[in-house]
Amino acid sequence: MDLETKESMKHCDGNATDEFIKTEVQKSIAAGSSDSFWVTDLSRVIERYQQWQECFPTIRPFYAVKAQNNAPIRMLLKSLGSGFDCASLNEIRDVISSGVNPEDIIYAHPYKQVSHLKEALKLGLISVCDVPSEIFKVGKTAEELGVRPRVLIRIIPVLGETVDKFHMNAKFGAQYETVGEISKAAKEARVDIVGVSFHVGSPCHSSKVYGDTLIMARRWWDALEEEGFSLSVLDIGGGFPGEGGELFKQYSRDINLFLQKSFGDIIMEGIRVIAEPGRFMVTSSQTLVTSVIASKGPRSFVLSTGVYGGLSNTIFEPDQARACKPYKINLGSIDEGVKQGHENGHVNGLRNGHTNGHENGYGKEKGLALWGPTCDGTDVLMPGYTIPDLETGDWVAFPNQGAYGSMTMSSFNGFDLPEIKFVKL
Ligand SMILES: Cc1ncc(COP(=O)(O)O)c(C=O)c1O
Numbered sequence: 162m163d164l165e166t167k168e169s170m171k172h173c174d175g176n177a178t179d180e181f182i183k184t185e186v187q188k189s190i191a192a193g194s195s196d197s198f199w200v201t202d203l204s205r206v207i208e209r210y211q212q213w214q215e216c217f218p219t220i221r222p223f224y225a226v227k228a229q230n231n232a233p234i235r236m237l238l239k240s241l242g243s244g245f246d247c248a249s250l251n252e253i254r255d256v257i258s259s260g261v262n263p264e265d266i267i268y269a270h271p272y273k274q275v276s277h278l279k280e281a282l283k284l285g286l287i288s289v290c291d292v293p294s295e296i297f298k299v300g301k302t303a304e305e306l307g308v309r310p311r312v313l314i315r316i317i318p319v320l321g322e323t324v325d326k327f328h329m330n331a332k333f334g335a336q337y338e339t340v341g342e343i344s345k346a347a348k349e350a351r352v353d354i355v356g357v358s359f360h361v362g363s364p365c366h367s368s369k370v371y372g373d374t375l376i377m378a379r380r381w382w383d384a385l386e387e388e389g390f391s392l393s394v395l396d397i398g399g400g401f402p403g404e405g406g407e408l409f410k411q412y413s414r415d416i417n418l419f420l421q422k423s424f425g426d427i428i429m430e431g432i433r434v435i436a437e438p439g440r441f442m443v444t445s446s447q448t449l450v451t452s453v454i455a456s457k458g459p460r461s462f463v464l465s466t467g468v469y470g471g472l473s474n475t476i477f478e479p480d481q482a483r484a485c486k487p488y489k490i491n492l493g494s495i496d497e498g499v500k501q502g503h504e505n506g507h508v509n510g511l512r513n514g515h516t517n518g519h520e521n522g523y524g525k526e527k528g529l530a531l532w533g534p535t536c537d538g539t540d541v542l543m544p545g546y547t548i549p550d551l552e553t554g555d556w557v558a559f560p561n562q563g564a565y566g567s568m569t570m571s572s573f574n575g576f577d578l579p580e581i582k583f584v585k586l
Contacts, residue, residue, distance in 0.1 A: 216413035228439030293346035300350025356394030365400030403444030447563030467533010
């Protein structure tokens with residue numbers, strides 16, 4: 162992407178999304194379609210990338226492509242200078258097909274299928290391990306290929322009192338007590354340990370978790386160097402808030418201080434600090450646009466997509482779903498429509514999320530019951546939404562759904578996956 166294009170991208174403002182949504186809805190209506198669709202506005206990704214650079218000038222982002230994986234996002238982030246975090250062979254292939262150099266990719270999944278690992282090793286990617294058995298797998302596979310593998314040791318995050326909110330530590334991360342056996346395995350398997358990584362959980366609700374985990378990462382770093390490994394990469398993972406803005410600024414101020422405290426001396430010596438932000442980069446870039454296909458009764462409506470489709474976030478990302486302020490799309494004049502949409506969203510928005518909905522029982526909320534189109538009775542969305550006066554044929558937008566939303570959809574019951582449309586830059 163040339164500089165001129167980048168420059169013009171910078172000047173895209175939020176209204177472009179609203180105008181685009183309205184035009185696309187009008188096109189759908191004209192074509193007799195009530196299918197849901199996604200709208201992706203890449204200018205939002207540029208804003209986020211710029212904010213990252215301002216707040217973390219010395220930490221290179223390796224975008225966690227799992228958050229939203231499509232060619233325009235990959236190509237944009239590559240052009241801006243991002244690296245990529247991949248978890249599977251298909252993600253690696255996607256990123257390579259966008260012209261990304263292998264040295265700008267990290268294969269960040271601690272548990273790998275051998276077929277995926279082989280390709281990653283052939284490309285020379287750094288991978289991640291947290292147990293001796295995987296280190297042996299990497300070593301054996303690399304030996305068969307005649308290559309020397311490099312790995313980061315993924316350590317368990319120090320969650321403290323926030324432990325109940327995070328799930329990642331149940332699945333991934335080495336305990337400090339295993340540093341000896343991990344070192345021994347790496348030496349035996351001829352695997353070069355070149356750094357330490359962690360992932361605090363997604364999303365992370367406390368910057369302190371980064372601080373405490375960085376202290377632990379430094380213990381690991383020193384112990385591994387003592388074992389004879391030469392470390393050069395510190396990977397602080399993802400988990401940065403999808404909201405961006407002031408919250409992100411606060412996180413970055415804290416994390417920069419924590420980094421200085423724990424790693425300042427060796428950062429001065431030139432180690433590389435990288436991160437794997439996913440949701441931070443893309444949450445604000447995508448809006449789900451859906452239509453009301455039927456009315457079940459007063460204040461109870463069926464949408465053209467649901468928890469098995471574009472709104473799977475309701476289950477997988479309840480925080481993001483709760484924070485979303487859906488609004489009815491007003492097809493009057495653009496200004497009026499946008500204004501009313503935003504007012505409906507912000508003023509009446511989401512009162513209770515999916516969790517509350519479940520706790521309180523479907524249909525008992527005073528707000529709106531919104532059902533997905535499948536035959537499954539659990540295909541119901543956040544009954545607490547209070548969008549006034551919907552009727553069959555209306556269109557509703559769910560903004561800020563860019564992280565994981567379009568990645569976890571299925572076509573259960575034969576409903577088409579919502580198409581992704583891109584706002585022209
Ligand atoms: C290893 C790893 N890195 C990065 C991420 C991205 O996290 P987030 O989207 O919260 O930034 C994830 C997602 O869970 C992950 O598992």
